[in-house]
Amino acid sequence: MADNLRRDLALYTLARLALVALVTLVLMLFDIPLxxxxxxxxxxxxxxGLLVFRGLNRRVTAGLAARGAERDAHRxxxxxxxxxxxxxxDSADES
Numbered sequence: 001m002a003d004n005l006r007r008d009l010a011l012y013t014l015a016r017l018a019l020v021a022l023v024t025l026v027l028m029l030f031d032i033p034l035x036x037x038x039x040x041x042x043x044x045x046x047x048x049g050l051l052v053f054r055g056l057n058r059r060v061t062a063g064l065a066a067r068g069a070e071r072d073a074h075r076x077x078x079x080x081x082x083x084x085x086x087x088x089x090d091s092a093d094e095s
Contacts, residue, residue, distance in 0.1 A: 008059045
């Protein structure tokens with residue numbers, strides 16, 4: 001699952017950056033200076049990316065939530081072992 005999260009996160013990041021680049025290029029076609037076009041593209045492109053890439057955003061969010069749950073479970077197992085609640089530390093899953 002970690003590979004899917006890495007892939008989805010990379011795709012989502014690249015897609016949003018490509019959207020900002022596209023908006024910048026479109027604005028530059030109208031003779032808007034580069035820095036102004038880039039600033040406007042960032043302000044417009046990132047929220048627009050949330051809408052345009054909604055499905056990919058959901059996959060990344062679900063992957064991050066699953067990873068967070070795994071980390072929480074692992075931390076809880078470690079804390080139980082430190083308290084002595086778990087007599088067999090070898091039976092815990094190694095992540």
